[in-house]
Amino acid sequence: MAESRDTSENKMMQGELEVDVIENTLKNIRPVNEALYATAQKHLDNLTKPPGSLGRLEEFARKLVAITENRNPVLDKKVVFTFAGDHGVVHEGVSAYPKEVTAQMVFNFLRGGAGINVLARHAGAEVIVVDIGVDYDFGEVEGLVKMKVMRGTRNFLKGPAMTREDAARCLKVGIELANGYAGKGYKIFGTGDMGIGNTTPSSAIAAVLTGRPVSRVTGRGTGISEESLNRKINVIEDAIRLNKPDAADAVDVLSKVGGAEIGGIAGLILGAASNRIPVVIDGFISTAGALIAYCMEPGTKDYMFAAHNSAEIGHKAMLEKIGLRPILDLDLRLGEGTGAALAMVLIEAGLKIYREMATFGEAGVSDEIVN
Amino acid sequence: MAESRDTSENKMMQGELEVDVIENTLKNIRPVNEALYATAQKHLDNLTKPPGSLGRLEEFARKLVAITENRNPVLDKKVVFTFAGDHGVVHEGVSAYPKEVTAQMVFNFLRGGAGINVLARHAGAEVIVVDIGVDYDFGEVEGLVKMKVMRGTRNFLKGPAMTREDAARCLKVGIELANGYAGKGYKIFGTGDMGIGNTTPSSAIAAVLTGRPVSRVTGRGTGISEESLNRKINVIEDAIRLNKPDAADAVDVLSKVGGAEIGGIAGLILGAASNRIPVVIDGFISTAGALIAYCMEPGTKDYMFAAHNSAEIGHKAMLEKIGLRPILDLDLRLGEGTGAALAMVLIEAGLKIYREMATFGEAGVSDEIVN
Numbered sequence: 095m096a097e098s099r100d101t102s103e104n105k106m107m108q109g110e111l112e113v114d115v116i117e118n119t120l121k122n123i124r125p126v127n128e129a130l131y132a133t134a135q136k137h138l139d140n141l142t143k144p145p146g147s148l149g150r151l152e153e154f155a156r157k158l159v160a161i162t163e164n165r166n167p168v169l170d171k172k173v174v175f176t177f178a179g180d181h182g183v184v185h186e187g188v189s190a191y192p193k194e195v196t197a198q199m200v201f202n203f204l205r206g207g208a209g210i211n212v213l214a215r216h217a218g219a220e221v222i223v224v225d226i227g228v229d230y231d232f233g234e235v236e237g238l239v240k241m242k243v244m245r246g247t248r249n250f251l252k253g254p255a256m257t258r259e260d261a262a263r264c265l266k267v268g269i270e271l272a273n274g275y276a277g278k279g280y281k282i283f284g285t286g287d288m289g290i291g292n293t294t295p296s297s298a299i300a301a302v303l304t305g306r307p308v309s310r311v312t313g314r315g316t317g318i319s320e321e322s323l324n325r326k327i328n329v330i331e332d333a334i335r336l337n338k339p340d341a342a343d344a345v346d347v348l349s350k351v352g353g354a355e356i357g358g359i360a361g362l363i364l365g366a367a368s369n370r371i372p373v374v375i376d377g378f379i380s381t382a383g384a385l386i387a388y389c390m391e392p393g394t395k396d397y398m399f400a401a402h403n404s405a406e407i408g409h410k411a412m413l414e415k416i417g418l419r420p421i422l423d424l425d426l427r428l429g430e431g432t433g434a435a436l437a438m439v440l441i442e443a444g445l446k447i448y449r450e451m452a453t454f455g456e457a458g459v460s461d462e463i464v465n
Numbered sequence: 466m467a468e469s470r471d472t473s474e475n476k477m478m479q480g481e482l483e484v485d486v487i488e489n490t491l492k493n494i495r496p497v498n499e500a501l502y503a504t505a506q507k508h509l510d511n512l513t514k515p516p517g518s519l520g521r522l523e524e525f526a527r528k529l530v531a532i533t534e535n536r537n538p539v540l541d542k543k544v545v546f547t548f549a550g551d552h553g554v555v556h557e558g559v560s561a562y563p564k565e566v567t568a569q570m571v572f573n574f575l576r577g578g579a580g581i582n583v584l585a586r587h588a589g590a591e592v593i594v595v596d597i598g599v600d601y602d603f604g605e606v607e608g609l610v611k612m613k614v615m616r617g618t619r620n621f622l623k624g625p626a627m628t629r630e631d632a633a634r635c636l637k638v639g640i641e642l643a644n645g646y647a648g649k650g651y652k653i654f655g656t657g658d659m660g661i662g663n664t665t666p667s668s669a670i671a672a673v674l675t676g677r678p679v680s681r682v683t684g685r686g687t688g689i690s691e692e693s694l695n696r697k698i699n700v701i702e703d704a705i706r707l708n709k710p711d712a713a714d715a716v717d718v719l720s721k722v723g724g725a726e727i728g729g730i731a732g733l734i735l736g737a738a739s740n741r742i743p744v745v746i747d748g749f750i751s752t753a754g755a756l757i758a759y760c761m762e763p764g765t766k767d768y769m770f771a772a773h774n775s776a777e778i779g780h781k782a783m784l785e786k787i788g789l790r791p792i793l794d795l796d797l798r799l800g801e802g803t804g805a806a807l808a809m810v811l812i813e814a815g816l817k818i819y820r821e822m823a824t825f826g827e828a829g830v831s832d833e834i835v836n
Contacts, residue, residue, distance in 0.1 A: 149798065
């Protein structure tokens with residue numbers, strides 16, 4: 095009987111199961127059929143407008159057709175997943191806010207008062223708040239998805255942020271959510287994060303996986319002083335020297351200098367791609383998760399929309415590495431999924447153009463090019 | 466009795482009346498009270514997010530508070546005005562499409578099948594289609610606002626596009642619509658255009674009012690060939706040489722190298738500013754109208770939102786002249802008001818942040834900055 099196994103054996107078995115889930119998910123991800131871009135464009139070029147004149151709205155429609163392998167996709171059920179986790183490295187003074195704010199903001203999300211709640215309502219999307227690694231015992235709280243892998247990461251200035259096993263568990267949380275919400279008929283996912291201190295692991299991931307110097311991918315996060323920024327850069331440099339994350343092994347990078355919510359986001363993206371569901375990547379922290387997913391399986395890229403160009407430096411380097419062009423550029427630097435919710439509104443606009451505009455024939459409009 | 470006057474006297478009287486309407490409107494425009502930006506920001510800084518972290522969404526909210534002089538503005542009634550007009554200069558082969566498409570597209574707008582219909586529905590905005598200068602007799606058509614000033618402009622390669630009197634009439638059409646819809650309780654306006662050939666007068670206006678060479682502000686519009694582009698540049702250069710529009714007199718520029726729909730848009734903006742109503746400027750053609758309005762009264766600038774960065778070259782020069790930063794950059798080049806409708810969605814997002822987010826006190830979240 096399972097109950098008779100000792101804890102370490104149990105853990106090993108669990109670890110193997112998680113690896114299976116991840117490997118099966120990776121196996122199911124394949125690049126989209128690019129012929130479908132042309133199929134969709136053919137319809138777009140028959141609508142009452144000069145060819146290509148709706149620019150990126152047309153790109154969004156093409157991409158949705160190719161991702162879903164559906165010539166007439168819909169986006170009726172939308173959801174943003176906001177993964178929350180704490181970070182041991184906040185003890186090094188890398189954040190403007192005390193660690194307690196992570197849990198306080200989780201309550202704010204559940205009451206509907208945060209930025210992500212407002213913007214998701216505006217976009218017609220639900221918000222799913224996931225405790226994947228908050229250092230707080232929420233007990234029974236209505237609306238919270240309790241999938242806690244750890245109570246905060248360890249301070250990665252003293253050793254790895256988490257074990258490889260826990261990193262795999264975080265990925266699996268995201269995959270399970272993706273599978274579950276795909277099964278419930280949701281048509282588009284957005285990623286989001288909450289975690290005081292989480293620009294620090296995100297900058298570490300950016301530095302390791304893009305190969306840029308730490309100082310070029312590390313910014314002020316929620317708004318730290320010049321002095322704290324210098325400390326933050328030193329902390330990340332020291333942590334990379336100490337833990338030696340292997341740039342060729344994204345799970346190693348996630349475990350050594352990452353965070354639970356970043357792992358959850360990476361897993362959600364893997365799960366979205368394996369279910370052929372478009373996923374909108376929020377800002378800096380979400381893109382660190384996206385970069386983990388991309389390095390695990392480059393085919394995920396075809397399923398991603400980059401919501402916006404974050405004000406946080408280092409974001410652009412990660413987007414370039416993946417090869418994504420952001421949709422919005424509004425100087426946002428809040429996270430939570432706020433940029434993803436806004437970008438969903440524009441992606442949906444592109445789909446409505448594709449679905450609702452009249453063709454030249456229907457409208458009796460001349461499509462003859464004369465000059 | 467008025468009826469006994471001969472036609473030329475009638476016209477003169479009407480001309481004077483229009484000048485009165487325009488002058489009264491200009492007199493009512495004053496820059497916003499900038500102290501209200503700080504008032505609005507104070508509330509924004511008390512919401513559960515790091516100060517300034519919602520970037521331009523916060524800017525939109527501040528601007529709405531200052532424009533409306535209302536600490537709690539609403540945007541419940543939104544409308545995009547699509548002004549349609551024809552252009553004599555199409556005889557010179559400056560457009561990819563035949564002139565007939567202007568009227569055909571007006572019918573498409575009225576049936577709800579065009580890009581602006583789809584995107585305005587998405588934004589929750591109404592579309593008001595205004596015949597201000599189409600070279601077609603629509604007769605009685607449901608839904609069309611009939612304020613025709615002329616049946617197309619004259620070919621400005623042979624002389625002025627219209628008389629100064631007609632230019633004033635076009636401005637007055639826009640002002641009257643603004644006054645009427647302000648009276649009906651609409652809270653935000655968007656501008657839009659339809660007119661085969663209208664990037665040509667817009668480029669002419671851009672060249673005269675920004676002082677840039679014609680070749681630097683003239684692009685391919687709906688998609689003309691290299692040969693047609695060169696012809697278009699030559700036509701505009703010749704027209705400016707012939708008509709000598711006075712850069713210090715925006716109404717002179719509008720009459721000599723402009724268009725009816727551009728005048729209507731300029732008038733709508735003047736009327737919006739005089740009614741303290743925010744107005745979202747669409748793309749290249751609308752910005753030519755905005756530049757006319759701005760040169761008539763620089764105070765209009767405070768009431769304008771620039772919807773997007775058009776793919777048409779020359780747009781940026783006009784936005785810089787006015788001092789506006791576009792909200793979106795989606796490679797759009799359709800016009801009709803499509804960019805304005807999309808930008809409204811983001812402006813409204815900024816307002817919802819301002820109105821709906823919880824404060825630190827309400828949410829029990831710490832706002833203490835520790836580093």
